[in-house]
Amino acid sequence: MKNQKNYCPRNDIYNMMIRLHARHNHIDQARGLFFEMQKWKCKPDAETYNALINAHGRAGQWRWAMNIMEDMLRAAVPPSRSTYNNLINACGSCGNWREALKISKKMTDNGVGPDLVTHNIILSAYKTGAQYSKALSYFELMRGTNIRPDTTTLNIRIYCLVKLGQYEEAIGVFNSMQEKKSECPPDVVTFTSIMHMYSICGEIEKCKTVFDTMLAEGLMPNIVAYNSLMGAYASQGMSDEALNIFNEIKRNGFHPDVVSYTSLLNAYGRSQQPEKAKEIFDLMKQHNWKPNIISYNALIDAYGSSGYLVEAVEVLREMEREGIQPNVVSISTLLAACGRCCEKVKIDSILEAAEKRGIELNLVAYNTGIGSYLNVGDFDKALALYKTMRKKNVKPDSVTYNVLITGCCKFSKYDQAIKLLDEMTILSIPFTKEVYSSAISAYSKQGQLAEAESMFNRMKTACCQPDIITYTKMIHAYSEAENWDKAYTIFQEMEANDIQPDVVACSAMMRAFNKGSQPSKVLSLLEYMKENSIPITEAIHFEVISACSLLRDWKTAINQIKIMEPILPGLSTGFVNHLLQFLGKSGKTETMMKLFLKIVASGAEINYSTYSVLLKNLLAAGNWRKYIEVLQWMEEAGLQPSIAMYHDVLFFAQRSGGPDLAAMIQANMGSLKSRPQNRNQSWSSPHSASELTDECELHPQIVT
Numbered sequence: 001m002k003n004q005k006n007y008c009p010r011n012d013i014y015n016m017m018i019r020l021h022a023r024h025n026h027i028d029q030a031r032g033l034f035f036e037m038q039k040w041k042c043k044p045d046a047e048t049y050n051a052l053i054n055a056h057g058r059a060g061q062w063r064w065a066m067n068i069m070e071d072m073l074r075a076a077v078p079p080s081r082s083t084y085n086n087l088i089n090a091c092g093s094c095g096n097w098r099e100a101l102k103i104s105k106k107m108t109d110n111g112v113g114p115d116l117v118t119h120n121i122i123l124s125a126y127k128t129g130a131q132y133s134k135a136l137s138y139f140e141l142m143r144g145t146n147i148r149p150d151t152t153t154l155n156i157r158i159y160c161l162v163k164l165g166q167y168e169e170a171i172g173v174f175n176s177m178q179e180k181k182s183e184c185p186p187d188v189v190t191f192t193s194i195m196h197m198y199s200i201c202g203e204i205e206k207c208k209t210v211f212d213t214m215l216a217e218g219l220m221p222n223i224v225a226y227n228s229l230m231g232a233y234a235s236q237g238m239s240d241e242a243l244n245i246f247n248e249i250k251r252n253g254f255h256p257d258v259v260s261y262t263s264l265l266n267a268y269g270r271s272q273q274p275e276k277a278k279e280i281f282d283l284m285k286q287h288n289w290k291p292n293i294i295s296y297n298a299l300i301d302a303y304g305s306s307g308y309l310v311e312a313v314e315v316l317r318e319m320e321r322e323g324i325q326p327n328v329v330s331i332s333t334l335l336a337a338c339g340r341c342c343e344k345v346k347i348d349s350i351l352e353a354a355e356k357r358g359i360e361l362n363l364v365a366y367n368t369g370i371g372s373y374l375n376v377g378d379f380d381k382a383l384a385l386y387k388t389m390r391k392k393n394v395k396p397d398s399v400t401y402n403v404l405i406t407g408c409c410k411f412s413k414y415d416q417a418i419k420l421l422d423e424m425t426i427l428s429i430p431f432t433k434e435v436y437s438s439a440i441s442a443y444s445k446q447g448q449l450a451e452a453e454s455m456f457n458r459m460k461t462a463c464c465q466p467d468i469i470t471y472t473k474m475i476h477a478y479s480e481a482e483n484w485d486k487a488y489t490i491f492q493e494m495e496a497n498d499i500q501p502d503v504v505a506c507s508a509m510m511r512a513f514n515k516g517s518q519p520s521k522v523l524s525l526l527e528y529m530k531e532n533s534i535p536i537t538e539a540i541h542f543e544v545i546s547a548c549s550l551l552r553d554w555k556t557a558i559n560q561i562k563i564m565e566p567i568l569p570g571l572s573t574g575f576v577n578h579l580l581q582f583l584g585k586s587g588k589t590e591t592m593m594k595l596f597l598k599i600v601a602s603g604a605e606i607n608y609s610t611y612s613v614l615l616k617n618l619l620a621a622g623n624w625r626k627y628i629e630v631l632q633w634m635e636e637a638g639l640q641p642s643i644a645m646y647h648d649v650l651f652f653a654q655r656s657g658g659p660d661l662a663a664m665i666q667a668n669m670g671s672l673k674s675r676p677q678n679r680n681q682s683w684s685s686p687h688s689a690s691e692l693t694d695e696c697e698l699h700p701q702i703v704t
Helices: 011-023 027-039 046-058 062-074 081-092 097-109 116-128 132-143 151-163 167-179 188-201 204-216 223-235 239-251 258-270 274-286 293-305 309-321 328-341 344-356 363-375 379-391 398-410 414-426 433-445 449-461 468-480 484-496 503-515 519-531 538-551 554-570 573-585 589-602 608-621 624-636 643-657 659-673 689-698
Strands: none
Touching (some): 011 046, 046 081, 062 081, 097 116, 116 151, 132 151, 167 188, 188 204, 274 293, 293 309, 293 328, 309 328, 328 344, 328 363, 344 379, 363 398, 414 433, 468 484, 484 503, 554 573, 554 589, 608 624
16 A cells, blocks of 8 residues: 555555554554654544554563553543553553553543443452452452443452452352342353363363353353363363363364363372373473473372372473573472472471572471471471561461471470460461360370360360360360369360261260279270271270279180171280280289280280280299290290290299209209390290190199
């Protein structure tokens, strides 16, 4: 057109070309046309300036857009509502909501009232600037005008409500849109926001239901909607479902983007399949998608969560080789991996690497580092990192204190736990259920029952409903104080609040009953556990046997021991000794020996103390033949009997076994005295325990 001799420049042609370049983000070309039209003495009008402001707004160059507005005013071209809207959008799209508000006010002052587009642009500016509360307040002001919100308005409102955690209200807005489809019908953005909300809450089934509803209403999902559903599956490690959505994206004619690949990668990582996560990472690069920092962090987490720390560190190095600098998320992910792998030295190295790279740790990183140090058993370094955190003016939260206080209780640092509780109170940090439970445990271990009770009551006053862990901690506290009636009151309160007691709570309650000399209540609680299908563990068996011992209810105890036979291999040595001692003390030495043989046959661990229990009870029952046989078993097991054990046999031999047997035992004792006192050293002599057994056969007075 310009090469024609009869060419005549026209504003509408230039305006159309500037708008076209703006749509394709060709800012320099749009600006060049603006100056060119003036050379041809074609005066720009409001439409020209609007197109140019829009072009710079799309490119995020809001200062240029402001300068163009000033040029427009100097050229005496009156700005229209579209001009103001374009300028507000230029500022708002960059998150500069303050400038957007100033322009909006100037717009009103100049007699150009805002319309629905203006309000939506300002709401969007608040949203981009993460001013979610301000956006909701502005929406309430907007409702006071005659301008009715549209779908875009309500979409922004739902987005802000979700960001603020006001999920029920967000669902209410969504349901209202569903009911009034003629006014503000929900679109793909609406459904995607609700899907994202359910994903955050971990309600994957509801997320899928919303997706299916969107399809049922004839709305075609876009790549963002597919990615939201896949991200929901990935957050729960549901790799098969995430892969199905990934394949569905391709079947429906879309091309998976970086977010799609990263979500699938994350799904494999969360499901402990780091090899498949790496395959997806490589596939992403094969399809010419450059992994971003989120992709690299997801791969680091995939390796780290499966214990592959070396591979996780190598991914960090690869990321740096590709010119992508690690961020605080990368550091946090590696710190968590070190904690899982119990690599204390690596934790130090990663913290040093973060410092060298100028990466400032945030709250999450500090919490992760503290937790990792505690996982590897280094309480002092965990506390030192906490102090560094305070020096750096990073304010700790409930998670920080919960991790630290739990660690204090784990390492019996109860004084330190109480100091941390005081710090929480001074900083006005709200207590969580976990903190309350840890606090109750710390106070009870220090013998401060009144403080533990006060913390429990404070929890209920703060409308923080105690859970099974908190109730169990209080039962433990009363048990330590030997106050079984208050422990039982707490147990009943737990039931009244529809909290089903678990095996830990029942075990604590049984211990309280036994300490309070209420063994019959232990057996009643055992029946309650059977009725409610609560599993019976070793701790429960221990308390039941102890109760039977107090009651001298041998029949119930022996029945309980029979029930325990399938779990004999898994019993601790201490509990095995307790069972044998109980049977021996009750005079059931034959049953004691039968149980011992079953324990040996099951492969359970038997130690020196176990034999000591047997010998002590056999001695008390006068069962000398079996006593000498057990001495032989000890020798065969490589355990050296003590002089005291033979001394007991000698005493009997001198009294009723005859001089020959007594002389033989004395010879064995002399041999034993000449050897090092090592209980694990096998013992043999000319007069072994087997010879003693044979000698007993020669003396008819040795009877069981």
